[in-house]
Amino acid sequence: MRLNFFVNDAPVSLEVDPQRRLLDILREDLELTGTKEGCSEGECGACTVIMDGLAVHACLTLAAQLQGRHVTTIEGLEKNGELDILQRCFVEEIAIQCGFCTTGMIMSAKALLLHNPNPTEEEIRTALSGNLCRCSGYVQIVNAVSRAARELGGEV
Amino acid sequence: MKLVGTEQPIHDARSKATGRLRYTCDIVQPRQAHLAMVFSSIPHGYVVSVDATKALELSGVYGVFHYYNTPEYRFNHYRTQFQAAQDLPPEECVFQRYVRFVGDRVAAVAAKDPETARRAAALVKVEYQQLPYATDFDEALTGKHCLDGQAPIEDECNITVGQPRPDEAEGIEVTVHNELSRLHHAAMEPHACVADYDPDTDELTIQSPNQAVFGIRTVVADMLHMPYNRVRVIKAPMGGSFGGKQEWMLEPVCAVVAKELKRPVKLVYDRAASMRSTYCRCAMRGDVRGVFRKDGTLLRLDLDILLDAGAYIGNSRDYIRAPFGKMFRCYRVPYGTLHGRVVSTNTTPSGAFRSWGVAEYYVMVEHMLNKAAAALNMDPVELRLKNVLLPGESDIKMKLPVEETRTRECLLQGRDHFHWEEKRKADTEFNASNHRYKRGTAVACGGHTNTYYTRFNDFAGVEARMCDDGTVQANVSIHDHGCGSVQAFKMILADALELPIDLIRMGEADTAHTPYDYGCFSSRSTFVVGRAVQCCGENLRREIIKSAALMLDVPEEELYIKDASVRRKGYEDVALPYKDISQWTILNRRQELFADARHHNVTNPTVTGAHFAHVEVDTWTGLTKVLDYLAVHDVGQAINPAMCIAQTQGAIQMGCGAALREQFTFAPDGRSVSSLAKYHLMNAPDLPDIQVELIQDGRSQEGPFGAKSIGEVGMVPVAAAVAGAVNQALDADLQVIPMDPDRIVEYLTKREAAKCD
Secondary structure (H helix, E strand, O other), X not given: OEEEEEEOOEEEXXXXXXXXXXXXXXXXXXXXXXXXXXXXXXXXXXOEEEEOOEEEEOOOOEHHHOOOOEEEOHXXXXXXXXXXXXXXXXXXXXXXXXXXOHHHHHHHHHHHHHHOOOOOHHHHHHHOOOOOOOOOOOHHHHHHXXXXXXXXXXXX | OOOOOOOOOOOOHHHHHHOOOOOHHHOOOOOOEEEEEEEOOOOOEEEEEEEOHHHHHOOOEEEEEEHHHOOOOEEOOOOOOOOOOOOOOOOEEOOOOEEOOOOOEEEEEEEOOHHHHHHHHHHOEEEEEEOOXXXXXXXXXHOOXXXXXXXXXXXXXXXXXXXOOOOHHHOEEEEEEEEEOOEOOOOOOOOEEEEEEEOOOOEEEEEEOOOOHHHHHHHHHHHHOOOHHHEEEEEOOOOOOOOOOOOOOHHHHHHHHHHHHOOOEEEEOOHHHHHHOOOEEOOEEEEEEEEEOOXXXXXXXXXXXXXXXXXXXXXXXXXXXXHHHHHHOOEOOOEEEEEEEEEOOOOOOEOOOOOOOHHHHHHHHHHHXXXXXXXXXXXXXXXHHHHEOOOOOEEOOOOEEOOOOOHHHHHXXXXXXXXXXXXXXXXXXXXXXXXXXXXXXXXXXXXXXOOOOOOOOOEEEEEEEEOOOOOEEEEOOOOOOOOOHHHHHHHHHHHHHOOOHHHEEEOOOEOOOOOOOOOOOOOOHHHHHHHHHHHHHHHHHHHHHHHHHHHHOOOHHHEEEEOOEEEEOOEEEEEEEHHHHHHHHHHHHOOOEEEEEEEEOOOOOOEEEEEEEEXXXXXXXXXXXXXXXXXXEEOEOOOOHHHHHHHHHHHHHHHHHHHHOOOOOEOOXXXXXXXXXXXXXXXXXXXXXXXXXXXXXXXXXOOHHHEOOOOOHHHOOHHHHHHHHHHHHHOOOOOEEOOOHHHHHHHHHHHHHHHHO
């Protein structure tokens, strides 16, 4: 199929198998390797991207579902060399260890803050429930999201 | 000290946050072949034939490699040192004829892209001759899977430490039985490796996230009969290991295929293969016996352990012995015995797992201590306080002083900050007034090591050179798991040199460039390698002063360092920047500013912690919730306290999973769980706001700035504390870990039924 969609606000046109996973389109066809594959079945959240404002698993999203859609990946967050507030808060709050879950975690947090700029700790933990981190106990990750929300103007 | 003790993000935090860091799965090499594996579909038997005809007909397939078309490459996946230092026989082939578990390696397909390789692998036809198999202890002990001449018990040991106490016969005896499930490491990054072979120079290059580049080099070079200096192994960024990337599964495959094909290859396991076809933490059964005086003094500790090695013996002979040594690092055990037995089964091999068996042994010992506290009518914290080792005492197994141990202070601080007595009292009231929900609070301690010493004469080497602009680059064999070793070492060097941290460059281990090192084992990185970094920094500092003295033609004693420049006492206008000294040294001393350090490690103080868990159990569903958790650790000087705390919180997440949920199980046909949908990790809503406190005044003599280890000890008390809290909540004696809902409900149902009878 001829697939026309948007990745990080740029139009993309590709000839792909309709069953090709968004994850492979991003990583192999578009060389956007910031999106990671941890489980291939939507359990770990390492491949989380935002599609039309919602967090989705790139490993469970197929090319046929992408026509005309807007996909944002971790590569789309940094603007003019400046980190997104979430990225900066993850760095500064020591919320990053091995980093393999980080990009998916940040994208889930981004989707949360798009819809709920003022989340409680419980809402943050629930929003991140599909993102597994094996290095931490989630404390700094929750702190990072909470701080990003505060810096964006909400009160947590 | 300026940086040591401050909170710093990991060195590559920014590139991890942007997604720009290239893990092994992100590496693209020109002409790269992608590998897909064919794994055994039977638990035990022989590969009779491999028919690759259909696979080879696919366009873009470069080759199919298996036992019958390659030389018999053999290796031992546990070996990390040269054969003379670690006498381990080659136990497995790169491609097996004799398969021992579902998931054993049978063949590898190389193709132009991952999809073609996967499709071709599915077309490879393998014919098997099946043999009887065993998947658990009971089957293994019957020997039904044993070949001619093979016994069900692969290894047996009896070890005794210390001397029996004269009043042992009058002591109070307490016994427990425990069973522990297999665990999957569940590093978020599945296993991956790339390799390239240059036939003109006969050089093989391997990159993987691993814990010992020199270990891979010795295994691969010996297997391929190559000189060691022709095999280059590079430590790639690691998306978590927890012991799961310290034994070699993918590297030998990539090495063989790259050499056969004479082109770069890449092999990335998916989650299913990482679970089924690498290795797991062993299953264990244990009986523990303690003998106490009436006042709670521990007189004797006996452990009887049965360990399932899985399909290959690998590290299991060491894995059953090593944790016994850690029984003498936390508590005063005057006399201890271990009877250990190892069986093999036709399941995923057992291997290294964070704490190396110590958390498992402490689950049993702490369980026994909780029963002892009840039997002696003592508070569980008091019983532990009675028996913890104190400064001035010795680890009688290693025959080393415990040094400035702070286990007692960990217990006291934890008891206070966790509101132990209030919580226990509140639990009693809560349980009396609640029929459905029950709460329990428990404590557990644990001890571990900082180094290979005394098992090996541990050492580390570091080189540092100052560039002609005054910046510094250091060569050191670091294997950062993602918990901040590189950043910690940069902080150490920056403080030793009084140089801003961003002017220091430090890569990770690379056998072509960095000094020989045992790798990241035994929680040795900071204590041993970090100390070498500190020594190297001090040596380079002396070189800088020496050059400056020659440059100024004044005695060295008159010079000192401040703010990355050399000053002269009494002459405030003299301030030689490092850049000027470096350039002067090159032009006049005809050398660069260079220093190295060879650190020979000769101590191993005890390193311990005390953990406190508060758990609620739903007796109707068996579901559990960790309500509150506090860990207090004796770490000496924390180099980067924020990373110590984050890493320990991770150990607690992992230990809570081990106690309550995680179990890597096998179906009767020998197939393992191979999905995170069926292997339940703790997620963000499952865990409380985990508290970790560090006690930093028990400095080590030898660690950098007085540091001790943190990597493994954080894991040791967790499952013991959480399991203890569940038993406390239910006033029960659950023995099987994890205490998952099914087991809890089954136990309570049986208990109710017994009451009715």
